[in-house]
Amino acid sequence: ETGVTQSPTHLIKTRGQQVTLRCSSQSGHNTVSWYQQALGQGPQFIFQYYREEENGRGNFPPRFSGLQFPNYSSELNVNALELDDSALYLCASSERGDTEAFFGQGTRLTVV
Amino acid sequence: GNSVTQMEGPVTLSEEAFLTINCTYTATGYPSLFWYVQYPGEGLQLLLKATKADDKGSNKGFEATYRKETTSFHLEKGSVQVSDSAVYFCALISYQGGKLIFGQGTELSVKP
Numbered sequence: 001e002t003g004v005t006q007s008p009t010h011l012i013k014t015r016g017q018q019v020t021l022r023c024s025s026q027s028g029h030n031t032v033s034w035y036q037q038a039l040g041q042g043p044q045f046i047f048q049y050y051r052e053e054e055n056g057r058g059n060f061p062p063r064f065s066g067l068q069f070p071n072y073s074s075e076l077n078v079n080a081l082e083l084d085d086s087a088l089y090l091c092a093s094s095e096r097g098d099t100e101a102f103f104g105q106g107t108r109l110t111v112v
Numbered sequence: 113g114n115s116v117t118q119m120e121g122p123v124t125l126s127e128e129a130f131l132t133i134n135c136t137y138t139a140t141g142y143p144s145l146f147w148y149v150q151y152p153g154e155g156l157q158l159l160l161k162a163t164k165a166d167d168k169g170s171n172k173g174f175e176a177t178y179r180k181e182t183t184s185f186h187l188e189k190g191s192v193q194v195s196d197s198a199v200y201f202c203a204l205i206s207y208q209g210g211k212l213i214f215g216q217g218t219e220l221s222v223k224p
Binding site: 004006033035040041042043044045048055056058090092099100101102103104105106 | 116144146148154155156157158161201203210211212213214215216217
């Protein structure tokens with residue numbers, strides 16, 4: 001059984017660019033959530049996908065968007081990058097939205 | 113709205129000392145409660161959980177009891193080790209499911 005994997009592990013982008021982050025969920029999990037963790041802070045919920053449909057969204061602008069694929073893997077897309085988007089982006093998968101979530105190692109995004 | 117408050121860090125202890133990290137929450141209904149641990153440069157690992165009042169979660173010598181009357185879920189360990197040095201996050205998920213809500217994290221440093 002494989003855990004949650006994210007790619008890439010590190011990324012540097014320029015302000016105004018677009019970025020796509022990827023996540024493979026744990027085997028048997030149909031729910032994927034994305035979180036943003038700024039330095040020294042707790043993770044903040046971006047959105048959740050359940051069986052390819054968005055199932056809740058946090059307080060993030062529309063330039064943060066996502067997808068979930070039939071195999072339950074997921075992408076997080078961020079358009080028009082801003083310096084404040086620099087953070088660790090965490091993907092978590094779970095069997096259902098109300099059970100414990102298992103996290104990947106994260107993608108460290110730096111916007112310059 | 114739902115929220116989690118943790119004691120501020122950093123917390124510095126000597127090896128074999130007793131650890132308590134306080135966590136209180138605000139939530140409607142009966143949330144599930146979690147402690148996650150984050151080692152430097154890594155994602156979050158689930159440490160323990162409790163899903164109803166008076167449940168005690170435990171793992172690797174760590175314990176926390178779900179106290180409905182005081183809305184608390186304090187993390188304890190009887191004898192810490194240097195390898196326990198990490199950031200600890202208290203979190204909840206509402207009975208309605210959806211997102212994890214995290215505290216701001218408490219950094220623990222254990223000295224030999």
